[in-house]
Amino acid sequence: MAQSVLDAGWGMFRTMLRYKCDDAGVWFEQINEAYSTQTCSCCQSRTGPKGVAGLGIREWACEVCGAYHHRDINAAINILAVGRGRLAGGIPALSA
Template identity: 65%
Template sequence: MLHAKVKARRKDTLHKLSTALVKEYGVIFIGNVNASALTQTRLAKSVLDASWSAFRTMLQYKCDDAGVWFEEVDEAYSTQTCSCCASRTGPKGVAGLGMRSWRCEVCGTLHDRDVNAAKNILAKGMLSRAVGTGLQGGPTSSSFAAGRGRLAEGISAL
């Protein structure tokens, strides 16, 4: 009984969050985290509890229904690459995972690891849009120009 309540709450929260994001943004890019591979590590319980795959699926079908452009972006090196100068000077390896902030050795910019990764994922997503990949079945460029939600205010994507 308790497990069923937890499952229902998790599902409800994921639905509410994914619906809010789709209503707010006109473009959503996410990193291509391999959740199934992470379930084979010591992080398995956390990954399964977070329901990453279910959340990604919800986002995708809700974006499709709402006409919001959704794309998974290769997130390789997104935490190590400087979002300002594109040099790969960030913390590397298992030891570097504990570093939550770092300073680029080339341009001197101080980065929060997660914010920097998000900026790099956004840049890769926008680049793929500019090149023209991922547009099959998605909104036209004129619907992007018209804007939707925060996209119209100049905040490009999530």
């Protein structure tokens, strides 16, 4: 039950954020965060800890390039890169 409450909380937060962005005329788009903790932010290879057992591993080294990552910081860098990549593609015009 706790998971469904948590999901409902994030869903409500996204709804409010989308509403506020629409009201302010700001572009809002969700980014899929899947595999952001497993993907190396340096070489983009997916070599990080996997599965439920890997959730307890907070720091890891990439097997391909050898970069050392903290799980949460690495995920934040990957999500930021996706957002910036979408911005570089251009912001679509808002329809009135």
